[in-house]
Amino acid sequence: MCQPPPVVVLSELPGRPCAIAAALEVVGDRWALLAVREVHLGAHRFSDVLAGTGAPRDRLAARLKDLVAAGVLERRPYQDAPPRSDYHLTEAGRELVPVLAALEAWGRRWAVDSEESATP
C-alpha cells in the first residue's frame, strides 16, 4: 500500500495552526478512535466493530470510510462470492496506539467510577 497523501493543511485550520488540531481533523470523533481501538483489538469486520464500539451504524460506517480515506485503516478482501472485505490498521493506524494508551491511562484515573475499576 502506498502512503496516503497529507490530509490537513495547517493554514486552513480554523484556530491555531498546530499538529494536534490536524490530528483531530482525522481522529477527532469519539467513534473514530473507538473504531481504531476495536480493529487494534482484533475486530476486523464491520459487525464486530459495530458491537465493540456501540456506535450508531450509519455514523460508524461514515467514520470507517473517512479513516480508510485518511490512510488510517485499509480494507482487505476476505471472501469472493459475495465479495466481502474487512478492516486492518495501516502503519498510520498502528501509530495511534500511543494516543489510545494515553487516553486509557487518563480514563482509568479520572473518568471511571473508582469502585467499578477496582473490581476485576
Add this chain to the structure above:
Amino acid sequence: MCQPPPVVVLSELPGRPCAIAAALEVVGDRWALLAVREVHLGAHRFSDVLAGTGAPRDRLAARLKDLVAAGVLERRPYQDAPPRSDYHLTEAGRELVPVLAALEAWGRRWAVDSEESATP
C-alpha cells in the same frame, strides 16, 4: 478544590466497557481537547480560547461548561466589578497533556502537509 465525582459508569457505555471510551465521554469532542490545549498554552479567558481553537462560540461555551463539570477545568474569579472569571487546568486537566502530546506526535507525522511542517 475537592476532587470531582467519577463521571462515567463503565457498564452504562454503549460498547466495550473500557477506560478509553470513558475518557472519550469526557474529552471525545475535538473542541474539548483543543480548549484544554489552549488553556495549557496560557489562554485563560473565553475570548482567547475562542480565538485559539477557532471553535464556534456556542459549541465552545458548551464544551467549557462540560469540562468544568467534569473537573478538567476550573473557573477562577479575576475581577469583581463586573464579576469575571477565567479558566485553569485542574490536576485532571494537566494530566491530559500526555494525550495532547501523543496526538501532536501523530499529527506531525501523519496528518500535516509535509512541506508545510518542514518550514519553521
